[in-house]
Amino acid sequence: MELDRSSAKILIIDDDPDYLKLTTLMLKEAPYNVVTANNPKEGKEKLFSEKPDLILLDIMMDSLFDGYSLCNDIKTSKEYEEFKDTPIIFVSAVKKATGSRFAFDLNEQGLRGPDDYVDKPAQSEDLIARINKLLNT
Amino acid sequence: MRKSLAVKLIFYIGIVLVLTIGFFAYINTKIQKKYLIEEMKQSGIQLGQIIEKSISYDMLTAQNDRIQKTLEDIGHTESIETIRIFDKEGTIIGSNTVEELGMSIDRKAEACFVCHSEEHPEEELASSDMTRIFTAGSGRRLLGIINPIYNEPQCFNASCHFHPQEQNVLGVMDILLPLDRFDREMGSSQRQIVLYFLFTFLIIAGGMGLLIFMFVNRPINRLIVGTRKIAEGNLNYRIGSHHSDEVGELGKSFDSMTAELKKSREEIEQWNLKLKEKVKKATENLELANQKLQELDHLKSNFMRKMEHGLRSHIGVIQSCVSMALKEGDSAFSDVQADLINTANRRSTMLLEVLDDIILLSYRQSAGAEYFMEHVSLKDILHKVHGDFKVQAQKKNITMDLNIPSDLSPIQADPEALEEAFSNLVNNAIKYTKNDGKIFVSVKQREKEIKIEVTDTGIGIAAEELPKIFNEFYRASNAKSNKIEGTGVGLTIVKEIVDAHHGEIRIQSELGKGSTITVLLPKST
Numbered sequence: 316m317e318l319d320r321s322s323a324k325i326l327i328i329d330d331d332p333d334y335l336k337l338t339t340l341m342l343k344e345a346p347y348n349v350v351t352a353n354n355p356k357e358g359k360e361k362l363f364s365e366k367p368d369l370i371l372l373d374i375m376m377d378s379l380f381d382g383y384s385l386c387n388d389i390k391t392s393k394e395y396e397e398f399k400d401t402p403i404i405f406v407s408a409v410k411k412a413t414g415s416r417f418a419f420d421l422n423e424q425g426l427r428g429p430d431d432y433v434d435k436p437a438q439s440e441d442l443i444a445r446i447n448k449l450l451n452t
Numbered sequence: 453m454r455k456s457l458a459v460k461l462i463f464y465i466g467i468v469l470v471l472t473i474g475f476f477a478y479i480n481t482k483i484q485k486k487y488l489i490e491e492m493k494q495s496g497i498q499l500g501q502i503i504e505k506s507i508s509y510d511m512l513t514a515q516n517d518r519i520q521k522t523l524e525d526i527g528h529t530e531s532i533e534t535i536r537i538f539d540k541e542g543t544i545i546g547s548n549t550v551e552e553l554g555m556s557i558d559r560k561a562e563a564c565f566v567c568h569s570e571e572h573p574e575e576e577l578a579s580s581d582m583t584r585i586f587t588a589g590s591g592r593r594l595l596g597i598i599n600p601i602y603n604e605p606q607c608f609n610a611s612c613h614f615h616p617q618e619q620n621v622l623g624v625m626d627i628l629l630p631l632d633r634f635d636r637e638m639g640s641s642q643r644q645i646v647l648y649f650l651f652t653f654l655i656i657a658g659g660m661g662l663l664i665f666m667f668v669n670r671p672i673n674r675l676i677v678g679t680r681k682i683a684e685g686n687l688n689y690r691i692g693s694h695h696s697d698e699v700g701e702l703g704k705s706f707d708s709m710t711a712e713l714k715k716s717r718e719e720i721e722q723w724n725l726k727l728k729e730k731v732k733k734a735t736e737n738l739e740l741a742n743q744k745l746q747e748l749d750h751l752k753s754n755f756m757r758k759m760e761h762g763l764r765s766h767i768g769v770i771q772s773c774v775s776m777a778l779k780e781g782d783s784a785f786s787d788v789q790a791d792l793i794n795t796a797n798r799r800s801t802m803l804l805e806v807l808d809d810i811i812l813l814s815y816r817q818s819a820g821a822e823y824f825m826e827h828v829s830l831k832d833i834l835h836k837v838h839g840d841f842k843v844q845a846q847k848k849n850i851t852m853d854l855n856i857p858s859d860l861s862p863i864q865a866d867p868e869a870l871e872e873a874f875s876n877l878v879n880n881a882i883k884y885t886k887n888d889g890k891i892f893v894s895v896k897q898r899e900k901e902i903k904i905e906v907t908d909t910g911i912g913i914a915a916e917e918l919p920k921i922f923n924e925f926y927r928a929s930n931a932k933s934n935k936i937e938g939t940g941v942g943l944t945i946v947k948e949i950v951d952a953h954h955g956e957i958r959i960q961s962e963l964g965k966g967s968t969i970t971v972l973l974p975k976s977t
Contacts, residue, residue, distance in 0.1 A: 337769060375757075375761050409760050435764060435768050436769065436772040440843065
């Protein structure tokens with residue numbers, strides 16, 4: 316069953332305001348309902364207040380890979396239990412093959428991974444295709 | 453089996469002793485016997501002469517009765533067996549046995565033959581000829597003495613004129629002496645000699661044996677025990693020889709050799725210990741260096757991430773902004789502005805690509821490049837790559853076909869690296885193929901390997917450029933002349949990955965017609 320795109324709410328958590336602006340433009344065109352957060356803390360607040368249908372999460376914000384722990388928390392911790400089924404897409408300017416090796420790193424640290432990941436900058440077609448796919452399943 | 457040296461020595465010395473002592477004993481007995489016989493013969497001759505003298509008066513006075521009486525008396529003593537007087541004709545004229553009187557014997561008899569071998573008998577006899585030893589019928593040995601009775605002046609001057617002067621020998625007196633006692637004594641003497649010989653032999657052999665045991669056997673056995681102990685590794689063992697002979701000397705040099713050996717071994721052990729310490733230290737240093745290297749590697753990869761993040765996030769935003777600006781208002785820009793923005797879009801996209809390729813290559817070529825091998829399905833990987841590039845191919849109206857056998861066995865590989873490699877190959881194929889072209893990806897299963905071919909109908913590569921195509925940053929001249937943008941590291945990365953999988957990569961191409969890249973990957977065993 317196809318979801319009404321405009322009713323789907325997407326939370327973007329990223330420390331780069333320009334990127335937030337760009338992605339918002341891309342997704343609004345889709346169109347989606349977009350909420351942004353500029354850091355993990357704000358992201359957490361928006362998560363509870365806005366209850367998004369999907370999260371685009373930047374991996375590197377204040378520190379390297381702080382996106383990892385936030386993702387893991389949302390997927391596993393009791394605090395975020397109501398959001399454990401909310402799909403998460405990792406967004407990173409670090410390509411997976413450059414050594415960050417998401418799946419491997421996460422597995423090694425015993426962390427739960429995201430539902431998908433995209434490179435930064437994402438091409439709007441690619442990003443929207445991935446979002447749609449996750450929202451429809 | 454080892455034969456004891458002492459046993460051998462005693463055996464051979466025994467043989468030599470038996471031969472020498474036996475020989476000397478034999479010779480000694482012979483000589484002794486010979487002298488005794490000679491002595492007996494002499495006394496026999498003297499006895500004959502004495503008897504002759506004692507009866508000479510009776511002979512002169514021809515008192516035969518008295519002679520006979522004397523002979524009978526003498527003849528009954530133990531030391532005389534028989535005493536006879538023969539006249540010239542061989543007739544017994546006097547004997548200690550009366551019954552023999554008047555009997556005669558043949559001159560040819562052995563006892564007579566000494567003198568009567570010729571017509572004119574010998575008259576002067578050597579003492580050896582006067583005696584004979586023979587065995588009587590009873591088996592007893594007898595010594596016979598022939599004593600010629602010469603015609604002396606008193607005989608032929610006597611008033612009876614019985615003996616003419618011309619006659620030289622008047623008759624013979626034959627005395628037979630028994631050799632029983634002599635033989636008995638000789639026998640017991642020989643037995644004694646044999647006993648002495650045996651005794652001497654035993655003493656010498658025993659003494660030799662004892663000496664050999666003491667001076668040869670025992671020290672040599674100790675040497676043997678010593679060598680065994682040392683061979684077993686007990687270098688503290690000492691033979692402790694105090695003999696001053698060669699064997700003792702050998703034992704002493706053996707001991708000093710062992711001491712030297714012990715010293716050398718201790719030195720070696722010390723060296724070993726030192727070496728171990730050094731190796732340990734070196735290993736520690738190496739570990740430290742390795743740790744530092746790992747730290748450096750970690751720092752480096754973190755640095756790379758930060759650098760990539762830093763560069764990409766900015767360029768990415770620029771590129772996205774420009775491409776969106778283009779999309780937003782194609783008509784809002786003047787031609788010049790649109791061209792400028794288009795150029796900015798193209799170049800920023802290019803810049804991202806260059807950055808990606810350089811970072812990828814530097815990672816793949818670094819020592820820290822890790823491959824996470826697992827059983828992977830090549831089919832899944834190729835389908836994913838196919839899906840990823842579908843849109844890109846469609847944009848150029850390129851048909852992309854995939855032919856994978858359904859029973860493809862899994863291979864041992866790093867799925868992300870393989871995806872990277874095939875993405876590169878497909879990306880290249882699309883990039884260098886003009887609109888409405890064709891790309892064909894086929895997989896064939898062989899006995900030991902899997903063959904993947906990526907074929908395109910692109911611009912191809914000149915034959916002379918093919919060998920250089922895997923070199924990093926190398927770009928074919930027609931790629932540049934066709935203004936197809938690229939960094940020239942794609943194939944280098946693919947080759948790195950294929951090599952890491954113990955595979956093989958080949959390229960076939962015809963200028964203007966297209967290229968086929970073949971990758972051979974070993975099946976997992």
